[in-house]
Amino acid sequence: HIDNRIDQIQKLRGDLPEEIRDLEDEKAGLETRLENYEEEVQEQEVAKRQAELDIKEAEGLIEKYEEQQLEVRNNREFDALTKEIESQEERIAEARETIDEAEETIESNESAIEETQERLDELDDLLDEKREELEEVVEDTEEEEKSLEDLRDEAAEKVSSRYLKAYSKLRDRLRDGRAVVPLKRGAAAGFAVPPQRQVEIRKRKTIVACEHTGRIIIDQDLYDETVDEMKQKFDL
Incomplete structure (x- = not known):
């Protein structure tokens, strides 16, 4: 986010x-x-x-x-x-x-x-x-953007360079830059997600990518938690 x-x-x-x-x-x-x-x-x-x-x-x-x-x-x-x-x-x-x-x-x-x-x-x-x-x-x-960039740098240090590179490439390829999307009512970014993949997403143990767009799909609750955290942090 x-x-x-x-x-x-x-x-x-x-x-x-x-x-x-x-x-x-x-x-x-x-x-x-x-x-x-x-x-x-x-x-x-x-x-x-x-x-x-x-x-x-x-x-x-x-x-x-x-x-x-x-x-x-x-x-x-x-x-x-x-x-x-x-x-x-x-x-x-x-x-x-x-x-x-x-x-x-x-x-x-x-x-x-x-x-x-x-x-x-x-x-x-x-x-x-x-x-x-x-x-x-x-x-x-300006202040918010600077804080976000610092936060992004901190988060990037915790992610494998291989995953980070793949994520950056994905963002560059996508027109809207949204590399991570939530699983909502059995679908993500307008595409249906198979039941077995939905289970894997909710377990939060592996990275699951949309087979249609390549976007990373995460659990709706996790997505909402992240959004709420961002809103509180930056008074959005």
Whole structure:
């Protein structure tokens, strides 16, 4: 019954520890994503500012070349200045395209930042709630669980290592972990027990296992005595 009670305590915690881990993993992933979005915004802001400077510089050069065109003496010089003006106009067009792309990326990332931050705020609230819930369960059961584990260790020292190993394997194999069940009205854990086996169980001299499930079957009175002892010991 010690292991059954420990199982009950752990069941009280349910999936809370795993839920908390999942939420923490999601939070860590979102925080990394948020950093990436913010870095991208900063990079695009820098690119935008540089493009604006390029436009300003190119416009200044165009103005300069246009003034020089008024002073040229031949077509060759005029054409050379025209090419320089066209080059700066291309530079301006490219810079404006860079600005448009940067603004689009910034807008997209700022929207993603807002959504990510909202989800992070939700996760913080959820984590606070789940941690508080788990903390309450742990506080209510921690002392009892520690006492039960100490009691289990004491009991294990009195049992043959061969039997203990078999018992542990049985618990691991069973979905509910109940390796020991009581004989009740000629049956144990839903399976009928032959009359001769019932006699052996009541004599309490040998270990009797269920031929269907492998569970250890004990006398109902012994089971009840153990349960009562546990209730008194742990005020259940």
